[in-house]
Amino acid sequence: MQKSTETSIKNAEFVSNLAQYWLTPFSIFLAITIVGLPLLLLWLPIGHVFTRRYIANMSIELTDKKLIVRKGVFTRTENSVPLDKITDMALIQGPLMRFFKLHKLTVETAGQSDSGALLNLTGIVNAAEFRSMVLAQKEKLNQLEVPQIQDENNDTQVVSLLQEISDTLKRIEANSKNNAVT
Numbered sequence: 001m002q003k004s005t006e007t008s009i010k011n012a013e014f015v016s017n018l019a020q021y022w023l024t025p026f027s028i029f030l031a032i033t034i035v036g037l038p039l040l041l042l043w044l045p046i047g048h049v050f051t052r053r054y055i056a057n058m059s060i061e062l063t064d065k066k067l068i069v070r071k072g073v074f075t076r077t078e079n080s081v082p083l084d085k086i087t088d089m090a091l092i093q094g095p096l097m098r099f100f101k102l103h104k105l106t107v108e109t110a111g112q113s114d115s116g117a118l119l120n121l122t123g124i125v126n127a128a129e130f131r132s133m134v135l136a137q138k139e140k141l142n143q144l145e146v147p148q149i150q151d152e153n154n155d156t157q158v159v160s161l162l163q164e165i166s167d168t169l170k171r172i173e174a175n176s177k178n179n180a181v182t
Contacts, residue, residue, distance in 0.1 A: 009137060012060035012130055018123035019051040021100045060121060062134055065141065067107065069119055079119060083138040085109045089131050090117075103127035 023044070030036030030043055054073050061068040067086070069079045088108040097103065105127050106117035124130050 006063040006065050008061055008063050010062045010130065010133055012062075012121075013125040014055055014058065014123045015100075015102060015125055017100050018055055018102065019048060021096065021102055021123065022051050023047045024096065024100075055123075060124065060130075062130075062137060064137065067119075067134060069121065081107060081109060081118065083134070083141050085111070086134070086138055089134060091128060091131060097122075105131055 026047070027040060027043065030040040050073065054071070057073060057076065058071045059069075066083055067081045069081075071077060086107060087110050088106075090106045090108075092104040092106060093102070102123050105121040105124055107119040107121070109118050121127075
């Protein structure tokens with residue numbers, strides 16, 4: 001097994017009322033339907049246990065190179081998103097989220113095949129601060145990867161290579177003109 005060369009920067013924490021937020025919409029639906037009232041008595045304890053277990057299995061880790069998200073109760077998933085592939089991180093707060101003082105952080109990446117966010121992260125403590133840390137680390141990583149060509153020897157090699165490419169293109173153009181004439 002390879003030893004990881006990555007450094008952990010921040011492990012996100014989740015707000016204490018996240019389970020209540022997730023249970024509320026379905027509880028409201030059950031409460032306003034006649035058939036749902038008896039089911040509500042089952043839903044609240046079962047839903048509470050399930051959501052608590054789900055939250056306990058969730059983790060979000062920011063390393064110096066990627067964002068790692070783990071979640072799931074029955075099927076556990078781990079998403080590892082390289083920071084340089086992140087194109088957008090949005091903070092969303094709907095009416096129910098405002099009531100519970102929560103934010104949803106969405107992560108979109110380059111090369112994403114479907115519409116919408118790759119990751120939806122709800123209930124992170126200080127979500128705006130966590131978002132800022134991810135974007136700052138992404139910027140720091142991008143600055144480290146920018147090639148610095150300051151050596152005069154490299155400049156000479158680049159000019160020489162460009163001259164070779166130019167000469168090759170001129171020969172190809174001349175050959176295509178000769179073939180077009182005949």
